[in-house]
Amino acid sequence: MRKFFDEMYIDGASNNVRDHYREFEAWLATQSPKTVARKRAEADLIFRRVGITFAVYGNEAGTERVIPFDIIPRMITASEWAHMEAGLEQRVRTLNMFIHDIYHDQNIVKAGIIPPEQIFRNAQYRPEMQGISVASDIYAHIAGVDIVRAGQGEFYVLEDNLRVPSGVSYMLEDRKMMMRLFPELFAKHQVAPVAHYPDMLLDNLRSVAPIGVTDPTVVVMTPGMYNSAYFEHAFLAQQMGVELVEGQDLFVNDNAVYMRTTRGPKRVDVIYRRIDDDYMDPLAFRADSTLGVPGLLSVYRSGRVTLANAIGTGVADDKSIYPYVPDMVRFYLSEEPILNNVPTYQCRKKDELSYVLANLPELVVKEVHGAGGYGMLVGPASTKEEIESFRQRIIARPDGYIAQPTLALSACPTFVDSGVAPRHIDLRPFVLSGKTISMVPGGLTRVALKEGSLVVNSSQGGGTKDTWILEN
Amino acid sequence: MLSRTADHLFWMARYTERAENTARMLDVNVQTALLPQSARAAEQGWRATLGISELQEAFDRKYDKLTPRDVLHFMALDTSHSSSITSCLRSARENARAVRGTLTTEVWETHNTTWLEMQNQIDESDFENDPSPFFEWVKHRSHLSRGVTLGTMLQDEALFFIRLGTFLERADNTARILDVKFHGASAQTGEKSSHENQLDFYYWAAILRSVSAFEIYRKVYRDAITPARVADLLMLKADMPRSLLASLTEVVNNLSMVTGDPHNDTLRFAGKLHAELKFATINDVLHEGLHDYLTEFLEDIYELGNRISREFLVPLAA
Numbered sequence: 001m002r003k004f005f006d007e008m009y010i011d012g013a014s015n016n017v018r019d020h021y022r023e024f025e026a027w028l029a030t031q032s033p034k035t036v037a038r039k040r041a042e043a044d045l046i047f048r049r050v051g052i053t054f055a056v057y058g059n060e061a062g063t064e065r066v067i068p069f070d071i072i073p074r075m076i077t078a079s080e081w082a083h084m085e086a087g088l089e090q091r092v093r094t095l096n097m098f099i100h101d102i103y104h105d106q107n108i109v110k111a112g113i114i115p116p117e118q119i120f121r122n123a124q125y126r127p128e129m130q131g132i133s134v135a136s137d138i139y140a141h142i143a144g145v146d147i148v149r150a151g152q153g154e155f156y157v158l159e160d161n162l163r164v165p166s167g168v169s170y171m172l173e174d175r176k177m178m179m180r181l182f183p184e185l186f187a188k189h190q191v192a193p194v195a196h197y198p199d200m201l202l203d204n205l206r207s208v209a210p211i212g213v214t215d216p217t218v219v220v221m222t223p224g225m226y227n228s229a230y231f232e233h234a235f236l237a238q239q240m241g242v243e244l245v246e247g248q249d250l251f252v253n254d255n256a257v258y259m260r261t262t263r264g265p266k267r268v269d270v271i272y273r274r275i276d277d278d279y280m281d282p283l284a285f286r287a288d289s290t291l292g293v294p295g296l297l298s299v300y301r302s303g304r305v306t307l308a309n310a311i312g313t314g315v316a317d318d319k320s321i322y323p324y325v326p327d328m329v330r331f332y333l334s335e336e337p338i339l340n341n342v343p344t345y346q347c348r349k350k351d352e353l354s355y356v357l358a359n360l361p362e363l364v365v366k367e368v369h370g371a372g373g374y375g376m377l378v379g380p381a382s383t384k385e386e387i388e389s390f391r392q393r394i395i396a397r398p399d400g401y402i403a404q405p406t407l408a409l410s411a412c413p414t415f416v417d418s419g420v421a422p423r424h425i426d427l428r429p430f431v432l433s434g435k436t437i438s439m440v441p442g443g444l445t446r447v448a449l450k451e452g453s454l455v456v457n458s459s460q461g462g463g464t465k466d467t468w469i470l471e472n
Numbered sequence: 473m474l475s476r477t478a479d480h481l482f483w484m485a486r487y488t489e490r491a492e493n494t495a496r497m498l499d500v501n502v503q504t505a506l507l508p509q510s511a512r513a514a515e516q517g518w519r520a521t522l523g524i525s526e527l528q529e530a531f532d533r534k535y536d537k538l539t540p541r542d543v544l545h546f547m548a549l550d551t552s553h554s555s556s557i558t559s560c561l562r563s564a565r566e567n568a569r570a571v572r573g574t575l576t577t578e579v580w581e582t583h584n585t586t587w588l589e590m591q592n593q594i595d596e597s598d599f600e601n602d603p604s605p606f607f608e609w610v611k612h613r614s615h616l617s618r619g620v621t622l623g624t625m626l627q628d629e630a631l632f633f634i635r636l637g638t639f640l641e642r643a644d645n646t647a648r649i650l651d652v653k654f655h656g657a658s659a660q661t662g663e664k665s666s667h668e669n670q671l672d673f674y675y676w677a678a679i680l681r682s683v684s685a686f687e688i689y690r691k692v693y694r695d696a697i698t699p700a701r702v703a704d705l706l707m708l709k710a711d712m713p714r715s716l717l718a719s720l721t722e723v724v725n726n727l728s729m730v731t732g733d734p735h736n737d738t739l740r741f742a743g744k745l746h747a748e749l750k751f752a753t754i755n756d757v758l759h760e761g762l763h764d765y766l767t768e769f770l771e772d773i774y775e776l777g778n779r780i781s782r783e784f785l786v787p788l789a790a
Contacts, residue, residue: 048588049581049584049585049588050577050580050581050584051569051572051580051581051584224570225566225569225570230569234569234572234573235573237573238572238573238574243473243474243477244477244571244573245474245476246476248476249474249475249476259474260474260475260476261473261474261475262473262474262475262478262629262633262730262784262785263473
């Protein structure tokens, strides 16, 4: 068993509780197993009744599941968060500058910091966006940056999600659930609130309306109720008090976007879209898409509607671009990066490829365009056969893969069948960019419920925890 | 409001009301089946129930012969077609889920809970032996969803479309329940035996009970139960909540709230239908023939539904 950082106990020793967990640990010790079991069942029942579910792909159509919720919160001290917040702001500011740059002057390429083919031959690079100006030069209005803790407790950025990051509704619902189940805990702890996220999001979206629009109409655009994150789309629209639209509800006329309402067409100014670029406009991208709006891109290019996030952000959160982010920070801001990257081997480079192939059992290998925990190899957790078959895939297409050392992700005590045991976690804070950069304290903590597992994705059996940023 | 949203709200309400009325209609048949009657008459009753819901063909494709048990199962629990109670409740919930952001939390949770508890209800209530508790439960869930809707929703367009769906469906369903007796059977001729008259009494009493109108009937007429008075009550009484007239009054009210234009064509169409009921007498209706009258009424309701769809719910591209 690999050594990992335990969030609650120093060196994993049950008699050595970290200061910020002390109060909680004492409280938990007084809770009878019966009470805990009842509260856990209550949480599950409420999530089901409220319909806080996600759809599972590749399963029987329409299967909905509740994401397991763990009642032991993940706590982060105020000073740790202050550090993380500064790092996140720096990182997301940089990424927005990078996206603007590669669709305009391309200074970072001219300076020789990133090889041109890494950007221009990337499938996520959208030539349609070249020279197009977007409101406030912001592209990634909503970013979900995955952060893990490893080694002695250092934070690393694992991934920047700049397309349609999801999970924020769980962050909000988990908090609501904790307050409902254990109100007494909130009297004992100074937990930074998160419930104002939808207001911040709406302000942020309104701040990036097309020029000249004083009272913008904002909508949330969803692929529909069978999408895995439909609950979140509906939730955010409701919380912001805006319409939840599908592609079929929108149409383009006279270089503007309208929605079909019972009282005739209504102009739309800002679209918070939760659909991938490829499906947004069948005239511009995938012609077989029935989810999008024909003609949308041309309105967008002329600056008459805002899309959040912008088209073409995927090139910046691609795993093949990830290794360059620290250099981007230095290039655009002349600052040292506050948050670390995980050391990354690019298989497209000959020497790094041979290192990767020689050390597969020790490494995590990821497809550069993969997401959701699919298409990756966790070396230490894989059989010889799995490793060999992955090896062939890497050799066949080296530039499709990157590799990282297997991080000993930090673990947090979690309720499992056998009682309370440490399980690996990560953190996804949500960073909003508009006229300013803002975020609510914390984010979504995901937990890998299988013993030893490092994969926290909900589609792969992950659960969630409430995340507490402790003030004081 | 988005047209699609209005469409989902409208259908959410229609499916809920349809589930309730299907339960009511099947319950009548279960009750009347307890009466002494010939096997042929009993079968005719079940056939009529299928026919009135336009399910006869689908049923015959699936079953070689007709048994009450199969009809009940087919119309209440079979999810292979969209008209069963379980399919209706599922559709109501799917429509609600599509617009959950427009509904209050309570309304959404009511529909979701109905759907989640449905299987339990069927298992626990021993449907095969006694379907009545299940029908009772379906009615209660429908009452609940209506009450929660009225008790929590803002009185705006969303509520008007929900109400419109409820009452359009109810008008349709009440007409069908009333028409069951006449469906498929040719108009009765000749004198009836006293036995037949007695059966008639129980039949009409069951109809009344199925629309919760038995006590109301006693209160309003204080007289023996006759088909003419039952028809009068269920069609023309403005204060009887499930009557055609009462349903049409609500349809017109809610429609005028969503159009805001008194000269709107769809509203005019509904208004005419409403006026016809309002100023009719039961003698006029019986003179025309109850079955013919109801058949025409159902066609008009169908047309009204189409007009509402075309105008508000799925408008053609602008």
